[in-house]
Amino acid sequence: xxxxxxxxxxxxxxxxxxxxxxxxxxxxxxxxxxxxxxxxxxxxxxxxxxxxxxxxxxxxxxxxxxxxxxxxxxxxxxxxxxxxxxxxxxxxxxxxxxxxxxxxxxxxxxxxxxxxxxxxxxxxxxxxxxxxxxxxxxxxxxxxxxxxxxxxxxxxxxxxxxxxxxxxxxxxxxxxxxxxxxxxxxxxxxxxxxxxxxxxxxxxxxxxxxxxxxxxxxxxxxxxxxxxxxxxxxxxxxxxxxxxxxxxxxxxxxxxxxxxxxxxxxxxxxxxxxxxxxxxxxxxxxxxxxxxxxxxxxxxxxxxxxxxxxxxxxxxxxxxxxxxxxxxxxxxxxxxxxxxxxxxxxxxxxxxxxxxxxxxxxxxxxxxxxxxxxxxxxxxxxxxxxxxxx
Numbered sequence: 001x002x003x004x005x006x007x008x009x010x011x012x013x014x015x016x017x018x019x020x021x022x023x024x025x026x027x028x029x030x031x032x033x034x035x036x037x038x039x040x041x042x043x044x045x046x047x048x049x050x051x052x053x054x055x056x057x058x059x060x061x062x063x064x065x066x067x068x069x070x071x072x073x074x075x076x077x078x079x080x081x082x083x084x085x086x087x088x089x090x091x092x093x094x095x096x097x098x099x100x101x102x103x104x105x106x107x108x109x110x111x112x113x114x115x116x117x118x119x120x121x122x123x124x125x126x127x128x129x130x131x132x133x134x135x136x137x138x139x140x141x142x143x144x145x146x147x148x149x150x151x152x153x154x155x156x157x158x159x160x161x162x163x164x165x166x167x168x169x170x171x172x173x174x175x176x177x178x179x180x181x182x183x184x185x186x187x188x189x190x191x192x193x194x195x196x197x198x199x200x201x202x203x204x205x206x207x208x209x210x211x212x213x214x215x216x217x218x219x220x221x222x223x224x225x226x227x228x229x230x231x232x233x234x235x236x237x238x239x240x241x242x243x244x245x246x247x248x249x250x251x252x253x254x255x256x257x258x259x260x261x262x263x264x265x266x267x268x269x270x271x272x273x274x275x276x277x278x279x280x281x282x283x284x285x286x287x288x289x290x291x292x293x294x295x296x297x298x299x300x301x302x303x304x305x306x307x308x309x310x311x312x313x314x315x316x317x318x319x320x321x322x323x324x325x326x327x328x329x330x331x332x333x334x335x336x337x338x339x340x341x342x343x344x345x346x347x348x349x350x351x352x353x354x355x356x357x358x359x360x361x362x363x364x365x366x367x368x369x370x371x372x373x374x375x376x377x378x379x380x381x382x383x384x385x386x387x388x389x390x
Contacts, residue, residue, distance in 0.1 A: 002117060002118060002119045002289070003046065003116075003117035003118045004044070004045055004046040004118065004317075005044075005045050005046070005118055005119075005120035005121060005122070005316050005317050005318070006045060006046050006047075006048050006109060006112050006116075006118045006120070006121035006122070007036075007042070007045040007046070007047050007048070007121075007122055007124070007313060007316075008047075008048050008050055008105040008106070008108050008109050008121065008122065008123045008124075008125075008126075009033065009047050009048070009049075009050065009105075009124075009125075010049050010050040010101070010105075012050075012098075012101060013026075013029060013050060013101060013102060013105060013125040014026040014029060014030060015094065015097070015098040015101070016098040016099060016101070016102050016125065017092065017098070018089070018090045018092060018139070019090055019092060022090065022139075023139070023261070023262060023299040024139040024299075025299075025301050027301050028298060028299075028301040028305040028306070029124060029125055029295075031301065031302065031305070031306040031331075031335070032124060032305060032306040032309045032310060034306075034331060034334070035306040035307070035310045035327075035328070035331050036310055036313055038328035038330055038331045039310060039314075039321070039325070039328060041310065041313055041314055041317060041319065044314070044317035044318070044319050045122075045313065045316070045317050046118070048108060048112070048121075050101055050104050050105045050108060051104050051108060052097060052100040052101045052103070052104040053100045053101075053103035053104040053107050053142070053144075053147055054100075055067060057103065057104075057107055057147055057151065058100065058103060058142055058147060060147060060150035060151065060154065061133055061143060061146040061147055061150050061176050062131075062133055062134070062142060062143070062147075063133055063134040065134070066082055066133070066134045066135065067096075069082045069084055070084065070095060070096045070099065070136070070141060070142070071096045073085065073091040073095050073096070074091070074092075074093055074094050074095045074096045074097070076091065076093075077091075078091050082134065082135050082136060083135045083136035083137050084136050084141075088136075088137070088138055088139055089136045089137070089138075089139060089140075089141065095141060099128075099141035099142040100142065102125050102126055102128060102141075102142065102144050103126075103128075103142045103143075103144040103147045103148075104144075105123040105125050105126050105144065106123040106126035106127075106144035106145060106147065106148040106292070106294055107144065107147055107148045107151055108121075108123075109121035109122065109123045109126075109148065109292050109293075109294075110148035110149070110151055110152055110247075110249075110292050111151065113247060113290050113291070113292050114152055114155060114156075114157060114247060114290065115155070119288070119289040119290050119291065120283075120289070120290075120291045120293070120316050120317075121291075121292055121293065121316075122293040122294070122312065122313055122316045123144070123292075123293070123294045123295070124294070124295040124309050124312075124313070125295060126144040126145065126148075126294035126295060126296075127144070127145060127166070127251045127252065127253060127294035127295045127296030127297070128140035128141065128142065128143055128144050128145065128172075128296075129143065129145055129164060129166065129168075129170040129171070129172050129173050129251055129253075129296060130143075130168070130170075130171060130172045130197060131143035131146075131172045132171075132172050132175060132176070133175075133176055137171075137172065137197065138168065138196060138197060139297075140172065143172045143173065143176065144294070145162065145170075145172075145173050145249065145251060145294060146172065146173050146176040146177070148249070148292065149162065149173070149177065149183060149249060150176075152247055153180075153182055153183070157182075157246050157247055158182060158246060159182055159183075159184070159243060159244060159245045159246055160182065160183050160184070160245055160246070160247050160248075160249060161183075161184040161186070161239075161240050161243050161245035161247075161248050161249070161286075161287070162177075162183065162184065162185045162186065162248075162249045162250070162251070163186045163188075163232075163236050163240070163248070163249070163250045163251070163279060163282075164185070164186065164187040164188070164189070164250070164251040164253075164296075165188050165232065165250070165251065165252060165253065165256065165272075165275055166187075166189065166251055166252075166253025166255060166256070166296045166297045167189060167190050167195065167253060167255040167256045167260065167262075167263035167265050167297060168189055168190070168195060168196055168197065168253065168255065168263065168297060169187050169189045169192060169195075169197055169199050169200030169216065169218075170185065170187040170189070170200075170251060171187075171197050171199045171200065173185055173251075174187065174200075174204075174214050174216075177210075177213075177214075178206060178207045178210065178214060179206070179207035179208070179209065179210050180210055180213070181206075181209060181210040181213050183213060184213050184215065184239065184240075184243045184245065185213065185214050185215065186215040186217075186235060186236050186239060186240075187200055187215070187216050187217070188217045188219065188228070188231055188232050188235065188236070189216070189217070189218060189219065190218070190219060190220075190221060190223075190256075190263055190264060190265050191218040191219060191220055191221065191371075192218055194220075194221045194264060195221075195263060195264070200216040200218055201216060201218060202216055202217070202218065202371070202374040202375045202377075202378045203378050204216050205378050205379055205382070211382050212379050212381075212382025212383055213382075215235060215239060215375065215379050216375065217231050217232075217235050217371060217372065217375045218371060219231060219265065219368060219371055220367055220368065220371070221264040221265065222264065222265070222266055223265050223266065223267070223368055224258075224265075224266040224267065224268075224271075225266075225267055225268050225270070225271035225351055225352075225353050225354065226354045226355065226356060227366075227368040228256065228265065228267050228271060228275075229271055229274055229275065229278075229353065229354070229355040230355060230356055230357070230358065230368065230369075230372070231368060231371070231372050232275055232278065233278060233355060233357055233358060234357070234358035234372045234376070235372065235375055235376065235379075236278075236279075236282065237278070237282060238380070238383075238385055239379070239380075239383060239385075240282045240286050240287075241282075241285070241286050242383040242384065242385055243286075243383070244286055245286065245287045246287060246288065246290065247287055247290045247291075247292060248279070248282060248283040248286070248287040248290065248291050248292070249292045249293075249294075250279045250283075250291070250292070250293050250294070251294050251295075251296045252272070252275075252276065252293065252294065252295060252296055252308070252309070252312050253295070253296025253297035253298055254272055254296070254297070254298035254304055254305055254308040254309070255296075255297035255298050255299055256272065257269065257272070257298070257300060257304045257308070259300045259303065259304060260297075260298065260299055260300050260304065261299050261300065262297070262299050263297075268349040268351040268353065269304065269307050269308055269311065269323075269347070269348060269349045270323050270348055270349055270350075270351045270352070270353040271351065271353040272308045272311065272312075273308070273311040273312075273315070273320070273321075273323065273353065274353040274355060276311060276312050276315040276316075277315055277320060278355075279291075280315050280316070291316070293312065293316055295309060295312075302335055302339060302341050302343055303341075303343060303344050307327070307344065307347050310347070311347065321347055322347075323346070323347055323348035323353075324346055324347070324348055325346060325347040325348075326345065326346055326347075327343055327344055327345055327346060327347060331343065332345075358372070359389075362388060373387065373388075376388075
C-alpha cells in the first residue's frame, strides 16, 4: 500500500535568501509551513528531511564550469556572464549549498515517488524553472525540476510529463529537455511580449527528433480564472493522456494571482486550487498516481502564497480544503504582529473558479480561445490528436 504523501522540508531551506528587499523572500515558505500546521495538514503528510543534491546530481543538467562559478559566488566572486551577481540573482554566502539543498528537496521527492512507498510528494521550496544548464536566471540558481527529471530518466523512467502553471514561461526546464522526446514540457504562462523571460510562443515545439514535446500556451495579460482554467484543461489534459507519462511533475508558481507584483494575470486562489485538483486527476488517471509537485514563483507573500500552497499540499494529501475554510486566527494574528498587514479571513477569494471545457466548443472571437487553438494546432498533430475536437 502506498504510504502517506511526502512533504520535503528542512528549516535550512530558508537559507536560499537573496537578501532584504528581494522578491524571492524566504518568509513565503515559513508562513506556508506555519499555515499548514495551523490547518492541521501536517498530520496528513510525512515530512522528510532534505539532503542537498550532490555534484553528480547537479552535473546531469548543469555545466561543470557553471557549478564551479556558483561555488565561487558563495565565496564572494560574482560571475555576471553566468547570471551570478546581477539584480535578479545577487550572490550571497553559501549560495551553492543553499541552491543545492533546494535541488535536493525536489530530487528527494522524485526518488521517493519512483522507488519509495509514496506516490505523491511535494517540494514547496522547489520550482526554480528558469535556471539554464550554464546560467542562473530569474531568481533561480540550480534547476531543481530538471535535476529531478534527469534523475528519473537515469533510473528507468521512460516518459515524464511536466506541467508548469507559473505566470512566467518555464524556459529552463524546456531548454534543458528541448531535444529529449522522453520529456513532455507544458507551460501555461503570460504572453512573452509582456513578461520575463520573453520566450514561450505557441510555435516553439521542441528540437529535431523531439517535435511536439515542448508545449507553450501564452495567454494575454489580464487572463482570469475561467479562461486560464479552460486553457490548462484544453492543452494539458489531452496531451498528458496521449503521452502516458510514468511520472507527472508539476510546478505551481502562484504569481498568476491578480495581486502579484511581478506579473499581470488575474487568477484567484480558488482557480489555483481547482488547477491542483485537475493535475492530481491527470496524475491518477495517466501516471499511475505518481505525482511530483513543486512550488515556484509567487511574490505576494502574505495574502496569496501561503493560501495557494496550503491548498496545494491539501490536494496532494488527498484532503482538499473547502475554499470557505477560515484562515486560523492564530496565524492571522502572527501575520498582523509581524507585518502590520491583515491576512485574508478565509482560504478563498470568493470566486467560483468555473471551468468551461474545450469540448463546449471553440469561439474564434475570444482571444484566449484563439491562443489555445494556436497551441493545439502547433502541437496536437505530433501526437495524433485533432486540434479542434480532441
